[in-house]
Amino acid sequence: MNLDTSNKQECKKILKELVSIMNSKAQYSDVLVMEVSELSVTKDFATADVSNAGELGIKMRAFDGEKFFEKFTTNLGYDNLRNTARELAKEIKTIKPRIKIADKRLEKHFSDKPEINADKVSLAKKVVVIEKTLEMMKKQKHLRNARVIYEEGKIFKIFCSKNRFLTQKLSKVLALCYAMVQSETGELRYCFEHAFRPGFEATAEIAKLAQKASEEAKKLIRAKKVTPGKYHCILGPAITGLLAHESFGHGMESDTVYKQRALAKDWIGKRIASNFVSIVDDPSMKNCNGSYYFDDEGQVSKPTYLVKDGIVNDYITEMLTSHKLKARRSANGRCESFDHKSYARMSVTFFAKGKSNFKDMIKKVKDGFFLYGRGGGMEDPKGWGVQIQGNTVQRIKNGKLVDEYYDDVGITGYLPAILGDIKEVSKEFEITSIGRCGKGHKEWVPVSEGGPYLRIENLDLA
Amino acid sequence: MIDKIKKALEKEKIDYWEISQIDVERSNIYFELDEQESYLSGKGRDVFITVYKKFGNSLGEASVSIKEDDDIKKKVREAVLAASLVKNPFYVPFAKHGVCPKSGCSGILGYDEIRKKALEAYEEMRNKKEKLNALEIFTKKTKFAIINNFGEELVQEKSGAYVEAVITSKGSRGEQEYVPMRSEGTLANINMKEFIDKYSETAREISNSTKPSMFKGSVILSGDAIAEFFVPTINENPLVIHSAARMKYLKISRFEAGKQIVPEIIGDKITIISNPLVRDGLRSSDFDDAFVPAKKIALIENGIMKNFFASKRYADYLKIEPTGPLGNIEVLPGETAENEMRKDGVCEIAGFSSFAPNVYSGDFTAEIRLGYLYKKGKRISFRGGMLVGNCIDLMKNIKLSKETFFKSGYYGPKAIMFGKAVVSGV
Numbered sequence: 082m083n084l085d086t087s088n089k090q091e092c093k094k095i096l097k098e099l100v101s102i103m104n105s106k107a108q109y110s111d112v113l114v115m116e117v118s119e120l121s122v123t124k125d126f127a128t129a130d131v132s133n134a135g136e137l138g139i140k141m142r143a144f145d146g147e148k149f150f151e152k153f154t155t156n157l158g159y160d161n162l163r164n165t166a167r168e169l170a171k172e173i174k175t176i177k178p179r180i181k182i183a184d185k186r187l188e189k190h191f192s193d194k195p196e197i198n199a200d201k202v203s204l205a206k207k208v209v210v211i212e213k214t215l216e217m218m219k220k221q222k223h224l225r226n227a228r229v230i231y232e233e234g235k236i237f238k239i240f241c242s243k244n245r246f247l248t249q250k251l252s253k254v255l256a257l258c259y260a261m262v263q264s265e266t267g268e269l270r271y272c273f274e275h276a277f278r279p280g281f282e283a284t285a286e287i288a289k290l291a292q293k294a295s296e297e298a299k300k301l302i303r304a305k306k307v308t309p310g311k312y313h314c315i316l317g318p319a320i321t322g323l324l325a326h327e328s329f330g331h332g333m334e335s336d337t338v339y340k341q342r343a344l345a346k347d348w349i350g351k352r353i354a355s356n357f358v359s360i361v362d363d364p365s366m367k368n369c370n371g372s373y374y375f376d377d378e379g380q381v382s383k384p385t386y387l388v389k390d391g392i393v394n395d396y397i398t399e400m401l402t403s404h405k406l407k408a409r410r411s412a413n414g415r416c417e418s419f420d421h422k423s424y425a426r427m428s429v430t431f432f433a434k435g436k437s438n439f440k441d442m443i444k445k446v447k448d449g450f451f452l453y454g455r456g457g458g459m460e461d462p463k464g465w466g467v468q469i470q471g472n473t474v475q476r477i478k479n480g481k482l483v484d485e486y487y488d489d490v491g492i493t494g495y496l497p498a499i500l501g502d503i504k505e506v507s508k509e510f511e512i513t514s515i516g517r518c519g520k521g522h523k524e525w526v527p528v529s530e531g532g533p534y535l536r537i538e539n540l541d542l543a
Numbered sequence: 544m545i546d547k548i549k550k551a552l553e554k555e556k557i558d559y560w561e562i563s564q565i566d567v568e569r570s571n572i573y574f575e576l577d578e579q580e581s582y583l584s585g586k587g588r589d590v591f592i593t594v595y596k597k598f599g600n601s602l603g604e605a606s607v608s609i610k611e612d613d614d615i616k617k618k619v620r621e622a623v624l625a626a627s628l629v630k631n632p633f634y635v636p637f638a639k640h641g642v643c644p645k646s647g648c649s650g651i652l653g654y655d656e657i658r659k660k661a662l663e664a665y666e667e668m669r670n671k672k673e674k675l676n677a678l679e680i681f682t683k684k685t686k687f688a689i690i691n692n693f694g695e696e697l698v699q700e701k702s703g704a705y706v707e708a709v710i711t712s713k714g715s716r717g718e719q720e721y722v723p724m725r726s727e728g729t730l731a732n733i734n735m736k737e738f739i740d741k742y743s744e745t746a747r748e749i750s751n752s753t754k755p756s757m758f759k760g761s762v763i764l765s766g767d768a769i770a771e772f773f774v775p776t777i778n779e780n781p782l783v784i785h786s787a788a789r790m791k792y793l794k795i796s797r798f799e800a801g802k803q804i805v806p807e808i809i810g811d812k813i814t815i816i817s818n819p820l821v822r823d824g825l826r827s828s829d830f831d832d833a834f835v836p837a838k839k840i841a842l843i844e845n846g847i848m849k850n851f852f853a854s855k856r857y858a859d860y861l862k863i864e865p866t867g868p869l870g871n872i873e874v875l876p877g878e879t880a881e882n883e884m885r886k887d888g889v890c891e892i893a894g895f896s897s898f899a900p901n902v903y904s905g906d907f908t909a910e911i912r913l914g915y916l917y918k919k920g921k922r923i924s925f926r927g928g929m930l931v932g933n934c935i936d937l938m939k940n941i942k943l944s945k946e947t948f949f950k951s952g953y954y955g956p957k958a959i960m961f962g963k964a965v966v967s968g969v
Contacts (some may be wrong), residue, residue, distance in 0.1 A: 129629035132606040153585035208628045268904035309967035340677040459897035463720040468910035491908025522776040543967030
């Protein structure tokens with residue numbers, strides 16, 4: 082007999098039994114069941130692809146007071162699951178008194194509520210939406226190629242410990258339009274626009290996304306390279322989010338702090354930016370790629386202020402290092418999949434809204450740049466060096482955006498100096514939901530980031 | 544389960560089908576500071592089918608994964624429906640495979656063995672001033688089996704290993720870290736003592752480094768930086784991406800077969816080879832999912848685009864021979880001694896924080912974790928700033944060292960010198 086994830090009561094019975102087997106030797110144990118299905122429809126000017134991938138597996142962990150022994154399997158036969166739990170119990174030789182994991186009683190069941198359930202929409206309709214959008218992009222003569230993508234994800238998770246039984250159903254639909262042009266200097270350049278919702282409603286404005294991507298791509302034909310130097314800049318929400326996530330957020334992950342590789346430890350309680358600057362990680366923010374109701378260690382989602390009113394405030398944590406650091410446990414213990422370990426990971430990370438107006442912020446820049454569009458970055462929690470690369474940039478002259486564009490622009494510098502140079506935060510606010518985040522170059526989890534527009538002086542661009 | 548799937552597929556009107564089964568076994572150990580934090584192990588299986596349906600000159604195809612308890616007939620029908628909704632230009636999905644090479648599989652380590660490896664690293668660190676703040680060692684074994692509607696069946700087993708460490712050092716610039724990562728086909732290819740020795744020194748140099756000013760001139764990439772340049776951890780180098788038949792077919796590649804990859808070359812002429820046959824190589828494999836046997840091919844030879852690497856699909860579209868899977872990246876060495884490159888007025892980069900070029904344009908900006916400036920006979924270390932350039936355009940003026948090494952799927956010169964490059968300061 083195999084574990085049937087659609088039968089909640091039966092699941093609870095068998096998972097509690099597995100926990101009980103492990104707890105015969107372990108100080109604490111838990112079980113995580115993950116079931117994921119991902120439909121992808123992709124079409125470009127020359128090819129089309131459809132795939133429907135999925136996985137179902139289980140991870141069990143037994144804790145001896147110091148360390149976890151973890152085992153995963155995709156064989157959900159009851160006998161195999163019981164044997165796996167017994168093997169883990171055997172790994173526990175002695176109980177160490179060092180850390181006692183809290184396990185408060187809780188049973189809850191969560192589910193996303195899409196406006197249009199994607200399951201109720203036929204695959205044929207999904208394909209037609211993609212085809213029509215691509216046909217529209219084909220009419221744009223300046224495009225060298227374009228790609229329209231429909232991605233639909235369903236994630237079902239069950240967490241079970243001695244005192245907890247939690248389930249969550251997450252639904253994600255991403256509509257994505259890439260537009261590619263050849264620049265005047267011969268390189269290929271691209272941009273994209275996307276919409277993210279829990280249901281098929283994500284495709285409602287796909288034609289507008291395609292149009293915007295085509296228009297933005299046109300600007301890249303004449304895009305130039307920026308001359309490296311310090312500039313007065315406005316950062317758009319996508320870049321603001323990268324700054325919050327890559328440059329700051331990674332350094333606030335409790336496992337990074339425990340490994341003594343985060344400068345943030347010396348800054349807790351200290352001012353790093355003006356009092357109108359706050360940075361938040363909030364997995365409970367609804368309808369984002371990085372949203373969830375509880376983390377992979379059974380902690381229910383709540384926001385964490387990493388920076389509050391300019392002061393470095395609190396870490397995001399996973400189970401083990403929150404105990405080791407005696408830090409508040411937040412819902413940030415996440416794993417890439419059931420065959421990976423959980424780490425402290427960000428979810429939806431952003432600068433909080435400010436009070437300024439974007440248009441007025443532009444007016445204050447005599448000669449500088451507006452950074453927007455795609456980009457990526459890399460963390461440096463120990464040195465707090467900033468690396469954000471691949472940004473699209475528009476020139477600002479005498480307080481006005483002018484028709485002059487730059488591509489693949491990088492931001493570098495020292496994080497506290499950059500945060501200290503934030504002069505204004507806009508009330509306009511936007512979360513982007515297309516990203517995946519790695520711990521270094523691995524352990525990929527879905528995240529969202531974004532926030533308001535920021536005005537920053539003396540920003541190093543290259 | 545495979546027999547049930549075969550029966551279900553045979554009942555449907557499908558022109559071609561393929562079943563893939565991937566079995567993965569992992570054994571991973573994690574240390575925080577000098578404490579073991581976790582040990583994770585287990586086995587997993589993924590099964591998926593790809594079905595192909597002919598529509599005149601078109602071919603519809605779709606892939607669907609199948610889990611143990613799925614209604615297999617329903618899943619097959621879903622795949623057939625999906626295949627009827629997307630139509631690509633026709634191609635023959637499978638090659639006649641013949642004999643496939645064997646690139647080896649070393650298996651994985653058990654708990655006691657992997658823990659012993661980790662403790663070796665801590666032991667090596669014991670007498671150093673630097674500190675090993677974290678260590679992760681992963682080993683993996685993968686068995687990949689494919690079957691198609693012609694009754695052909697291929698199986699390959701591969702192993703993989705990954706080591707990541709956090710090494711910190713205190714110096715004139717305060718406490719600094721280096722996070723070395725190394726992926727190989729087997730843990731036997733990673734000498735833990737050498738790994739710790741080399742990267743302790745790197746961390747020490749970073750902790751005593753300066754901040755760079757703007758630099759324009761000759762820039763050498765060495766060590767981790769050259770390996771990451773040619774085999775970035777995320778995506779491929781644009782030189783490799785633009786050598787893909789898929790990119791050629793999609794009119795994205797800048798390269799033309801038989802022509803130089805850049806209009807003018809004034810330095811060494813680069814040769815880049817895809818080699819999936821390296822014994823226990825990280826990117827070695829025996830065949831691809833279209834049953835095409837792996838083989839060694841020159842992508843770029845003496846600066847000229849030689850062979851586009853091509854899956855069966857894009858080979859048929861471009862009317863060229865399929866090449867099988869992309870493999871380890873070999874770059875042929877030059878004739879210059881590494882140390883001859885290191886002279887006054889030159890900048891050297893030994894490590895990036897991350898090298899993630901734009902694969903289409905080839906442009907990149909990469910933050911420097913460790914670099915050196917050669918001034919008045921001295922080597923001055925620095926960290927920070929960014930190397931700015933274009934992976935393809937830089938090939939106009941390069942020098943390659945005659946000394947070689949391998950790391951994480953890269954086999955080639957220990958150093959490359961770009962005649963003209965820019966490092967932004969901080």
